[in-house]
Amino acid sequence: MLSPALDLLRTTFGYDSFRGQQERIISHVTGGGDALVLMPTGGGKSLCYQLPAMLRPGLGIVISPLIALMHDQVTALEALGVRAGFVNSSISAAERAATERAALAGELDLLYLAPERLGMEWTQAFIDRLQVSVFAIDEAHCVSQWGHDFRPDYLRLSVLHDRWPGVPRIALTATATPATRREITERLALQQAEVFVSSFDRPNIRYRIEAKQQPMRQLLDLIRDEHPGDAGIVYCLSRNSVEKTADALAREGIPALPYHAGLPGAVRAANQNRFLREDGVVMVATIAFGMGIDKPDVRFVAHLDLPRSIEGYYQETGRAGRDGLPATAWMAYGLADVVQQRQLIDSSDGDDAHKRLLGRHLDSMLALCETLRCRRQVILDHFGEASQPCGNCDTCLAPPESWDGTVAAQKLLSTIVRLKRERNQQFGAGQLIDILHGRRTDRVAQWRHDELSTFGIGADLTDVQWRGVVRQLLASGLLAVSDRFGTLGPTESSWTVLRGEHEVWLRRQVAVAGSRRRRSASGEAARSRSAAAATLADDDRTLFEALRAWRAEVARAAGLPAYVVFPDATLVGIAQTRPGSLDALSEISGVGAKKLEQYGADVLDLVASAPRRE
Structure with missing residues (x-):
């Protein structure tokens, strides 16, 4: 019984x-x-x-x-x-x-x-x-x-x-x-x-964080190469970046919609309704969007700006792959993100204790971005859960190299200290890197920075590498954002590095490669093929796509979200097992009595008409 x-x-x-x-x-x-x-x-x-x-x-x-x-x-x-x-x-x-x-x-x-x-x-x-x-x-x-x-x-x-x-x-x-x-x-x-x-682990989600170099191109590569035709969410920090990113994706032929609190309520509701009800829509949003989203077939969540905390990041990335099928949590993260978040904390409401709490949240997030360990381990550690390396995040699949950045850190910190002591000046990363590279720019000439003893001593590293040094020193508390203009200054810990008492090991920066494949003018990039079916054989994938098209028609006619008819995981199960009777169909996960009665005959007809497996 x-x-x-x-x-x-x-x-x-x-x-x-x-x-x-x-x-x-x-x-x-x-x-x-x-x-x-x-x-x-x-x-x-x-x-x-x-x-x-x-x-x-x-x-x-x-x-x-x-x-x-x-x-x-x-x-x-x-x-x-x-x-x-x-x-x-x-x-x-x-x-x-x-x-x-x-x-x-x-x-x-x-x-x-x-x-x-x-x-x-x-x-x-x-x-x-x-x-x-x-x-x-x-x-x-x-x-x-x-x-x-x-x-x-x-x-x-x-x-x-x-x-x-x-x-x-x-x-x-x-x-x-x-x-x-x-x-x-x-x-x-x-x-x-x-x-x-329960375990906080979401093993079907692949966590990836990469250096922000050309973020829009990086995002386009993610969508076109890995998730063509898939539903996804792209998170941005500001309303302006939401709208610019949505427009840029739409110009590239990707059905993208904006969502933020500044849009009229009717527009927000219409965009959310379309995202929930149609297949393959990408929502570009601030964190105003997403809590409680029941859409199970979101195949990727992308961050173009650094989240404020691991809790927020975990909540947002958790909207991907709720159906248990493979999904991607991807983020492009750069130096400007660190500076911006530090400035937001300094200007936030609340007392010093609250700002220290926000700072600790950010420090944990930065540690996740710069870790040499398994990213999933870092996330689960944050929630008090011990784990082993997952084998399904970027640091597990392609372990990053570390290098002794002590001398580089000393060169950078020495430049910052000399500017402050000798000139009573503070600058941001761009000017500091120009000084270290020995570039005689107009600003360098204006401030006579070519007279500093550290001018030109950092030509051995590229701009990308120097930005990585700055970012990682900020993340580890060896460097601080000094004011609202993003100028950089030393911390108490900086002096231990300058005195040679503290070694600095850094994650090696790798330039982002170009697009991994060329697309023909005939529209290969626009062709829809859900990543949910990636593990299916070709014949089964054909049936899955036919079921997906049928589901879209049924959902549109009934005014329902497509996943309410059947989620992707159920369609994958149907494509794999190819049931020949209502009893067999009822054994597939997600097919209850009412849906069997309502949709069973149509599904069996589609299965029967599908090409036989070779």
């Missing part, structure tokens, strides 16, 4: 078995216990509250921070036959009243609410009239006041414990250091909750 939870998992959601700690969590919450769940994006957090809500009497209330995504979350559940609804400011009074009536009549399994709604007395009075099976607090890290996604309304969610103490609560997040975990426990009054910590 199947347990009720496993039976529901199979018939409704189309999965044969639970993953990781899902079964333990679901059993605990269904039994009435509180839980704090730390699980990576794509690890199956949603099932941990959806199943208890459906198994316990009443309806589950889900606190979700993004009202723009509630509609898609509910749509995906309805496509599975789950009775779900949402109440937020995007719906009319009549729609809200209809949802409330359905909830009171016992016609809903799940009701999604934004956190600010719980601060309203009428919402609390409405909940008093319901039989609530479970409260789920999604994206629980938003309660952390010094976190990267802090939401003030989350601080009031202790009302769930105070007003409805008999209802089990489950708080879930994919991003929580031990300190954030303690903050969640305290602020949400979850001291008695059982804590479930």
Whole structure:
């Protein structure tokens, strides 16, 4: 006999078995216990509250921070036959009243609410009239006041414990250091909750960080060579760079859209809607975009600017490959990023303690960028998880060389110190490199820097190498950004290098190669071939693409995101197994009873008409 939870998992959601700690969590919450769940994006957090809500009497209330995504979350559940609804400011009074009536009549399994709604007395009075099976607090890290996604309304969610103490609560997040975990426990009054910590590892994501030299060309190479036709997200720090990057990609024939808080709400909504519903769209965005994105087939996340912290970076890169298929987390990182982030910290609101905290976050991020170790190990270490080298990041696949940069560091620091002592001057990296190279530029002549004893002593390194030296000294605290103009100055640790008391080992800088392949004028670059099917044989890949085209038509006609019909992972399973009957199709992961009834015949027709394997 199947347990009720496993039976529901199979018939409704189309999965044969639970993953990781899902079964333990679901059993605990269904039994009435509180839980704090730390699980990576794509690890199956949603099932941990959806199943208890459906198994316990009443309806589950889900606190979700993004009202723009509630509609898609509910749509995906309805496509599975789950009775779900949402109440937020995007719906009319009549729609809200209809949802409330359905909830009171016992016609809903799940009701999604934004956190600010719980601060309203009428919402609390409405909940008093319901039989609530479970409260789920999604994206629980938003309660952390010094976190990267802090939401003030989350601080009031202790009302769930105070007003409805008999209802089990489950708080879930994919991003929580031990300190954030303690903050969640305290602020949400979850001291008695059982804590479930899954591995933060996302083995299907390949982490790559490279020197920023020609970032737009580097990004184009990533998309064209590795992810043609794939959905992806490109993160930029400023609104201006978002729009410029989206325009540049669009001019190259890539369907790219901008997203940032400065765009009109209707434009943001339309762009997000297109990204979620169409295959192969690239969203270029600030960090205003992405939290809670349910799109499982994002094949790459690219950063053109340095994130502020490993927590933010992990959260953003975690939006790739939620379906478990191979995905890429790529970043181009340069000296200007380090200078800019240091300046942002110095000019930020908050006291000195807060600025020191931001500085520690940045230091951890810089250490990840400059590490000689496995990148995945560094990320997992940050979250308190020990691991072995992964074999699937750039430092594992092509181990970087290190070199003794002590003399180079001394030359650079000596130039900085002499400028300050002898001329009372400070400059940025460009002028310092010109001095070290012995270039007689107009600025060098203007300031008579050719008279310095260090003029020309650094001609043995290229500009790229010198920028690498500057960047790595900044990352290791051996150099500091002195003011808002980006001038550089020594730190206390700099003197140990100048006195020869401290060796400096650096990561060797490698120039970025040109595009790895030439593209014909006939449009090879524009041809869509999803990386999700990269491991399929040619005949199976042909069937996968046919299924993908069919899915796009069905989704467009129904006004659904394509992944709601079937995610890529399910299409890959169909292409590999080629089921010949409804029973065989039902055995494929992601094919539940309602989808089998709705789409089964069409899928079997496509399989039957596909070319036979050679």
